[in-house]
Amino acid sequence: MASTQQPHDAPKAAKPTQDSWRIPTPAFDEPKIKVFNSLTRSKVDFVPKKPGVVTWYNCGPTVYDASHMGHARNYMAQDIMRRILRDFFGYEVNFVMNITDVDDKIIVRARQSHLLTKYLSDLSTSSAPSSRVLQEVTSAWTAYFLKAFSASLATPPADDSFEAASAGWAEVQARARDAAWVEQEKGKNEKFPMYFAAVGSGFEAVEAARKRGEGSLEDAKALVEANKDAMGLWLDKQFGASVTDPAIFRDLAAFWEDSFFHSMAALRVERPTTLTRVSEYIPEIVSFVEGIVERGFAYEGGGSVWFDTAKFEGAEGHKGAEEGDEEWRHTYAKLQPWSKGNRELLEDGEGSLTSTTGKRSASDFALWKSSKPGEPAWPSPWGPGRPGWHIECSVMATAVLGEGMDVHSGGVDLAFPHHDNELAQSEAFHNCRQWVNYFLHTGHLHIEGLKMSKSLKNFITIDDALEKYSARQLRFAFLLQNWNARLDFKESSMQEVRSAESLLNNFFALVKALAAEAKEQSVASDGQHHYEQAEKDLLAKLESAQLAFRAALCDSFDTPTALQTLLDLVSQTNIYLARGRSSTNIRAVLAVSEYVTRMLRMFGLGEGSPVEGPAGERVVGWGTAPVPGQEDAGVDRDAVLMPYLRALSSFRDQVRQLAMSNAASSDILALCDRLRDEEMVELGVALDDQDDGRAMVKLVPAAQLRAARDAKAALAAEKAERKAAAAAAAEQKRLERLEKGRVDPQHMFRTDEYSAWDEAGMPTKDRDGNEVPKSRTKKLAKEYAAQKKLHDEFLKEQAKAQA
Incomplete structure (x- = not known):
């Protein structure tokens, strides 16, 4: 038996090792998410404090009236950005929004609405003569006119009587015939057209009542309704302090809050993760204000508490407050430093009911307001009062998100003073340098190039818009504009939306039909892979589109570019499909449709569930198709x-x-x-x-097919009508030609213009017996030949008719 031992000098077998591996080199640079940050007025890298989580506070509405297209612009833009971060980039978004249900506008609207309703109700149950109503409405109209137009008069009214106001109104009407003067007044006060219309209609009603004399109860009510703006202000001035029931203010806010969320649901704007209301955070607001006072950045004056902007500006932050950043100073008006001294903005931010008693500087703002009679009030160390407007967001954001947040958002009109005041009071309370890392401000909404305003009669509520356009069309229109740019809402842009919607509808309808066909056919191979150069090119275009789409969304949520990328991809796929069904690779087409479907639905453009593909994929469509496998569930x-x-x-x-x-x-x-x-x-x-x-x-959808069919029929009818009209015109021309040919050329020149003719009827001498010149004879011969041709045609038609 041979020995199995190896010789002592034989080398040992090397242990097998894997080949070396290198990290792949990307073909393209990975795009980083950048956002336009109002704190820098530039695009900066987006870096949340916690990996994979975004904390976001959004200024919600002040609920005192119907939601309008400005609200739609703001909240839909933020809904789109929230969806992109969550559903495309994969972040968990903790989205907090407040409801302002304690505010000067709410107080005034609630009181006026309550008092006007009560006034009209009392009319129905009282026996007071309509002359008293006329007197009170006249006083209200006078006060309203003087408030709105005193500054517009060449000379001030002699007194505050109705007669003096009537004379002033006549002057305003006369001057309003000058368009330049009207534009000048609108420049001073954008509400000028609204006041002009309200005063005008109210004056006509008052004058008619004065001429009519004693009228019926219905006449009195109509007079009040025609002057409801003036009466609301007059009643509030007379009796506003008597409104003490807190339910009056809560009920108005609750009604419009419910209306707001109904409008948002209709627009498919998702509800916030957490919803806060000012009225529910009063104790926390009082404690927050106490903290700012303790830190020396606020003072009490006149029963109110004011933030001391002068003391805050440049104040040194406490050492060690922020790790690695010991030396820093507070800054006021980080967002719009150029607006610091804008008195109009500062006063508007304080509200119409705010008393300035005890206020040291014009730029100081109220943290806590002393409540006057007719205003809701809560207890505080400074006496009965209510929160200032700006403090509410600081407190509620702190209560839910802690000492800071990644993102704060709102309309650009809130940047100063609201958001700047928020930053100041929050950084004062928390002793921090940067309470918000990213401020996202959505752009203004204009209507056909003009700022939306009731005074310009271009004010559109969300309900009004949804009567004309679908929620999808409105969202599509907003996606076609950058979120932080001014959005001009106009009919021409909606035509662009309809065109894009039609392109996508037709694409999905075709792909669904092809997918259904493929599903019905056998899965057995025909021996061909059907993956030729056309399919390679299509999928290469898909990959390019996916990269461009991601890059667009990384570029501060550039939805116009992203959406156009999808539309271009669909158009390129339609070119591929135009080659015919026999050469179509359904898998390549489904790859495109599945991606387009997911991205459109990520934007919030989807309705219902996508349709099932040939192997069970839910890949096609943004419409209302049922969820695959559930077609029979609860279906008759x-x-x-x-x-x-x-x-x-x-x-x-x-x-x-x-x-x-x-x-x-x-x-x-x-x-x-x-x-x-x-x-x-x-x-x-x-x-x-x-x-x-x-x-x-x-x-x-049947409506879509009917519209296409009817359009085709209308086009055919129009074509037939044009053809019939052309035929009728040709026939008329033919008849006129035949009628002209009725005259025999031998007789056409036998008139008193000539005195002699040859045997064919051609003139040889004129009426004076002179020979007809050769040039004239030549011209007459041409006319004779033309008439002979017409006469021959006439005789031919006559013979055909007699045959």
Whole structure:
């Protein structure tokens, strides 16, 4: 037996090792998320404090009136950015929004609404003469006019009587005929047109009542309604202090809060993670204000507490407050330092009811307001009062998110003083240098190039907009504009939206039809892979689009570029599909449709669930198709199927009848066309005839098919009408030509203009017996030849008619 031992000098076998591996080198640089930060007025890298989590506070509405398109612009833009961060970039977003239900505007609106309602109610139950109502409405109109137009008069009114105000109104009306003067007044006060209309209609009603004399109860109510703006102010001045029931203020705010969220739901704006209301955080607000006072940045004056902007500006931060950053000083008005001394903005930020008693500087702002009679009040160390406007957001954001946040957002009109005051009081309380890391301000909304305003009569509520456009169309329009730019909402842009919507609808309808066909066909291979250069090019375009889409969203949520990338990809895929079904690789097309579907739905443009593809993928469409596998859940099969079955059965019966009567094939084809253009259209089924003799079946909303059919029919009718009109014109021209040819050329020149003719009827001498010149004879010969041609045609037609 041979020995198995190796020689002592034989080398040991090397232990197998894996080959070396290198980190791949990316073909493209990974785009970083950048956002336009109002704190720097530039695009900066987005770096949340916690990996994968974004804390976000959003200024919610002050609820005292109907939500309008300005609200839609603001909250839909923030909804889109929130969805992008969460559903595209994968962040968990803790989104907090407040409801301002304690505010000067709410107090004034609630009191005026309550007092006006009570006034009208009292009219119905009192026996007071309408002359008293006329006197009170006249006083209200006078006060309203003097408040609105005293500064517009060339000379001040002699007194505050109705007669003096009437004279002043006549002067305003006369000057308003000058367009330049009107523009000048609008420049001073953008509400000028609103005041002009209210004063004008109110004055007409007062004058009519004065001429009529004693009137009925209905006349009195109509007079009050015509002057409701003036009466609301007058009643509030007279009796506002008597409104003490807190429910009056809460009920108004609750009503409009519910209306706001109803409008947001209609626009598919998601509700916040956490919703806060000012009225629910009063104790926390009092404690917060106490903290600012203790730190020396606020003072009490006149029963109110004021933030001391002068003391805050440049104040040194406490050492060690921020690790690695010991030396720093507070800064006031970080967002808009150029607005610090803007008295108009400062006063508007304080509210119409705020008393300035005890205030040291014009730039100081109220943290806590002393409540006057007719205003809601809560207890505090400084006496009964209510929160200032700015303090509410600082307190509620702190209560939910802690000592700072990643993102704060709101409309650009809030930047100063509201957000700047928020920053100052919060950084004073928390002793921090940067309470907010990223401030995102959404741009203004204009209507057809003009700022939206009731005075300009271009004020559009969300409900008004949804009567004309779908929620999807409005969101699409907003996506086509950058979130921080001014958005001009106009009909031409909505036409662009409809065009894009049509492109996508048609694309999804076609892909769904192709997917359904593929699903019905056998999965057995035909021996060909169907992955040629066209498919390679299509998927290369998909990858390029995906990279461009990501880069756009990284570039401060550039949705216009991102959305256009999707539309371009769909157009390129349509070019691929135009080659015909026989050369279509459904898998390549589904890859595109699945991506486009997911991105559109990520933006919030989807409705319902996408349609199932040939192997179970939910890949196609942004419409209202049912969730795959749940078609029968809770569905009445008879109600769904019978309309289609009846149409098919009726068609079968009519085809059999035509066949048994030996009808012409054209009759059967006409029946097929009627099935396609009438019955199937009403059922939402499109049958597109193809070159191979088979019809492409698509499920499309019936309204969309009817519109397309009717447009086609209208076009055909218009073409037929033009053809008939052209034929009628040609016939008229022919008849006129024949009528002209009725005259025999031998007689056409036998007039008193000539005195001699040859045997053919051509003139030889004029009326004076002179020979007709050769040049004249030549011209007459041409006329004679033309008439002979016409006369020959006439004789020919006459002979045909007699035959």
